[in-house]
Amino acid sequence: MEDERKMSISEAVAMNGGNGPCSYEQNSSYQKGVAAAAMDMIKEALPTTLDLYHLPLSSPNPIIRIADFGCSTGLTSIQAIETIVQCLLDLIKPIKEPRFHTLEFQAIFSDLPTNDFNTLFTNHLPVRRRYYAMAAPGSFHGRLLPTASLHFAYSSYALHWLSRIPQEILDKSSRAWNGERIFHVNSPAEVVGAYSAQFGRDMEMFLSARAEEMVSEGLIFMVVPGEPDLVHDSQTTFGSELELLGSCLVDMANEGIISKAKVESFNLPEYFPSEKELKQVISRNEFFHIERIQTLSHPKMHVAFPTPESRSLFLRVAFEGLLCHHFGNELIIDDLFHRYSLKVAKSLFFLKPESHESISFFVVLKRKKSEENM
Amino acid sequence: MEDERKMSISEAVAMNGGNGPCSYEQNSSYQKGVAAAAMDMIKEALPTTLDLYHLPLSSPNPIIRIADFGCSTGLTSIQAIETIVQCLLDLIKPIKEPRFHTLEFQAIFSDLPTNDFNTLFTNHLPVRRRYYAMAAPGSFHGRLLPTASLHFAYSSYALHWLSRIPQEILDKSSRAWNGERIFHVNSPAEVVGAYSAQFGRDMEMFLSARAEEMVSEGLIFMVVPGEPDLVHDSQTTFGSELELLGSCLVDMANEGIISKAKVESFNLPEYFPSEKELKQVISRNEFFHIERIQTLSHPKMHVAFPTPESRSLFLRVAFEGLLCHHFGNELIIDDLFHRYSLKVAKSLFFLKPESHESISFFVVLKRKKSEENM
Numbered sequence: 001m002e003d004e005r006k007m008s009i010s011e012a013v014a015m016n017g018g019n020g021p022c023s024y025e026q027n028s029s030y031q032k033g034v035a036a037a038a039m040d041m042i043k044e045a046l047p048t049t050l051d052l053y054h055l056p057l058s059s060p061n062p063i064i065r066i067a068d069f070g071c072s073t074g075l076t077s078i079q080a081i082e083t084i085v086q087c088l089l090d091l092i093k094p095i096k097e098p099r100f101h102t103l104e105f106q107a108i109f110s111d112l113p114t115n116d117f118n119t120l121f122t123n124h125l126p127v128r129r130r131y132y133a134m135a136a137p138g139s140f141h142g143r144l145l146p147t148a149s150l151h152f153a154y155s156s157y158a159l160h161w162l163s164r165i166p167q168e169i170l171d172k173s174s175r176a177w178n179g180e181r182i183f184h185v186n187s188p189a190e191v192v193g194a195y196s197a198q199f200g201r202d203m204e205m206f207l208s209a210r211a212e213e214m215v216s217e218g219l220i221f222m223v224v225p226g227e228p229d230l231v232h233d234s235q236t237t238f239g240s241e242l243e244l245l246g247s248c249l250v251d252m253a254n255e256g257i258i259s260k261a262k263v264e265s266f267n268l269p270e271y272f273p274s275e276k277e278l279k280q281v282i283s284r285n286e287f288f289h290i291e292r293i294q295t296l297s298h299p300k301m302h303v304a305f306p307t308p309e310s311r312s313l314f315l316r317v318a319f320e321g322l323l324c325h326h327f328g329n330e331l332i333i334d335d336l337f338h339r340y341s342l343k344v345a346k347s348l349f350f351l352k353p354e355s356h357e358s359i360s361f362f363v364v365l366k367r368k369k370s371e372e373n374m
Numbered sequence: 375m376e377d378e379r380k381m382s383i384s385e386a387v388a389m390n391g392g393n394g395p396c397s398y399e400q401n402s403s404y405q406k407g408v409a410a411a412a413m414d415m416i417k418e419a420l421p422t423t424l425d426l427y428h429l430p431l432s433s434p435n436p437i438i439r440i441a442d443f444g445c446s447t448g449l450t451s452i453q454a455i456e457t458i459v460q461c462l463l464d465l466i467k468p469i470k471e472p473r474f475h476t477l478e479f480q481a482i483f484s485d486l487p488t489n490d491f492n493t494l495f496t497n498h499l500p501v502r503r504r505y506y507a508m509a510a511p512g513s514f515h516g517r518l519l520p521t522a523s524l525h526f527a528y529s530s531y532a533l534h535w536l537s538r539i540p541q542e543i544l545d546k547s548s549r550a551w552n553g554e555r556i557f558h559v560n561s562p563a564e565v566v567g568a569y570s571a572q573f574g575r576d577m578e579m580f581l582s583a584r585a586e587e588m589v590s591e592g593l594i595f596m597v598v599p600g601e602p603d604l605v606h607d608s609q610t611t612f613g614s615e616l617e618l619l620g621s622c623l624v625d626m627a628n629e630g631i632i633s634k635a636k637v638e639s640f641n642l643p644e645y646f647p648s649e650k651e652l653k654q655v656i657s658r659n660e661f662f663h664i665e666r667i668q669t670l671s672h673p674k675m676h677v678a679f680p681t682p683e684s685r686s687l688f689l690r691v692a693f694e695g696l697l698c699h700h701f702g703n704e705l706i707i708d709d710l711f712h713r714y715s716l717k718v719a720k721s722l723f724f725l726k727p728e729s730h731e732s733i734s735f736f737v738v739l740k741r742k743k744s745e746e747n748m
Contacts, residue, residue: 104521113496114495117495121511122488136507137499137509146478
């Protein structure tokens with residue numbers, strides 16, 4: 001019941017809160033496009049995957065609980081909860097069984113304790129709603145909810161965040177040392193391997209915790225940003241972005257504005273798996289069946305950014321907290337992202353976005369019955 | 375499942391957030407004293423009032439849920455949750471029955487959506503805890519939790535907040551018009567009656583909502599600030615404070631700083647019942663037995679304020695949001711509380727605190743079995 005994990009990274013990785021010009025909320029049109037695509041997928045997948053009659057429900061007061069892991073300020077989270085509730089209401093409508101007539105719904109919005117839950121509650125949570133709303137603060141790599149209490153889990157653009165930087169990439173004597181790079185783009189295979197192994201361990205922790213929290217036959221819907229199989233990192237939009245951001249930090253270190261040692265010890269705790277890798281990682285766990293893994297696609301996912309500055313903000317809202325946490329006062333965050341905007345203006349991913357790919361995977365998992373994993 | 379209440383007042387009544395010099399957190403030593411007294415009462419009352427063997431528990435995964443209604447930033451809330459959990463663990467320890475061995479606990483922190491839940495999660499919620507923690511945003515005058523899901527409710531210094539100002543006291547043609555007064559101190563009997571009736575309606579809404587949420591034999595622990603029977607309002611500390619605050623607003627209106635009409639339409643949505651009245655109001659509901667009503671007393675409740683300014687802050691943290699909401703930009707809040715500090719310095723309740731009384735009631739209610747209220 002206790003979260004034993006050290007929280008050094010996770011304290012800093014919550015998205016920028018509020019709804020100001022540098023907030024996640026004002027700079028997440030790509031994520032909104034992804035969410036729109038995911039909603040279509042859920043509407044299609046839920047009715048065909050769910051066995052409503054075998055879903056364990058409490059008696060005499062049946063309730064279905066739906067949790068979003070990594071809800072941020074709730075912009076797309078509420079959309080997901082309402083989509084799932086509506087799918088269930090549509091399924092239940094024709095059923096005559098009395099236990100479904102008094103069914104209640106509970107939505108659980110979960111994210112790190114440093115997440116801006118205040119904005120979620122005051123700006124986004126609808127006053128009129130068909131579910132009881134709750135927030136559960138904590139890391140989704142550990143237990144957050146009571147045993148066998150959860151029926152549906154959703155997690156979008158959250159599971160690629162690693163719980164920690166693999167230690168070997170910070171170790172100068174290791175072959176996996178990552179030098180001045182801030183990500184595994186164009187890094188030695190050992191670095192990529194260390195990132196990949198951490199992603200595997202984190203996914204295992206996520207699934208083990210959810211396995212305890214979920215009822216048998218409960219469903220997980222995941223949206224995970226990934227990379228196309230066999231495409232080199234630097235050809236993906238995200239890989240190119242991070243390479244540029246890293247080069248700005250190196251410039252600032254060369255100019256003596258920030259310390260070189262701090263640049264060397266800074267690495268982004270994110271990993272983008274390929275479809276094959278994602279499937280392998282999930283398959284290693286014994287509690288969930290993979291019902292489907294699909295590539296997400298939706299017109300709104302192809303967001304055109306009008307200016308290099310807006311393209312720059314897209315990255316800033318996600319990494320500002322982490323950068324400030326690591327570099328402290330010595331890093332002027334406006335300076336960094338100004339430099340980054342200048343480089344973005346000349347970048348291929350800004351000038352010719354069609355030359356770069358960014359993809360996401362939509363995954364549906366079903367909790368096995370307890371006897372199946374004995 | 376929907377909150378039908380208009381939220382005009384309740385949006386503004388959350389305590390000052392954060393932990394700065396004007397935060398509730400830094401100015402609630404009196405409330406901490408009250409909480410300390412309440413903890414002693416809970417430790418004594420819970421074991422003698424609870425019938426653990428008849429408390430409905432889910433199977434096969436038993437869980438006990440404990441909610442605090444009006445948690446603010448959690449300072450005393452977490453203390454209450456942990457006290458209740460510890461009492462239950464002490465009770466359960468000698469029991470051999472297997473269903474108690476896997477018992478889990480869930481704490482639900484509830485307050486208005488505008489409450490500062492971020493501070494609760496980041497500053498107060500312990501990382502190591504014996505319960506799953508959740509927040510439920512919304513008004514406790516309506517439903518917040520699923521049917522029959524709650525075992526223990528706690529509410530301290532929250533139920534005296536009214537959901538609205540009774541309309542008649544704003545109506546110049548009514549005998550209950552409250553004129554320039556901002557509270558029912560030294561008001562006509564009709565004003566006191568209107569406040570009292572609103573308190574009765576609000577308590578009824580609170581208890582009706584909790585009756586649906588709680589399991590039979592579940593317990594409510596309430597701490598409600600009140601006034602001694604047969605003591606005139608102006609002799610109580612709180613009554614005197616509000617009378618002074620009101621006189622500062624009148625001064626400012628006379629000087630043309632704020633409009634007289636706005637002072638006339640401003641009334642504090644709080645009511646302090648006597649013990650007799652509280653008992654009557656609760657007895658009107660059909661769902662709960664009164665197990666006990668006692669006057670709270672604790673050495674820490676008698677807080678000496680070193681300066682008039684600190685005495686002034688005590689009121690400011692509670693009413694700043696409400697005052698700003700009503701008066702808007704025209705009211706300079708620093709000016710108001712500066713004037714108030716000057717009057718406090720000469721007040722009897724500051725100079726001779728022993729001449730004034732402020733009391734609170736500790737109430738224990740037990741949810742009747744469903745058949746008892748048929």
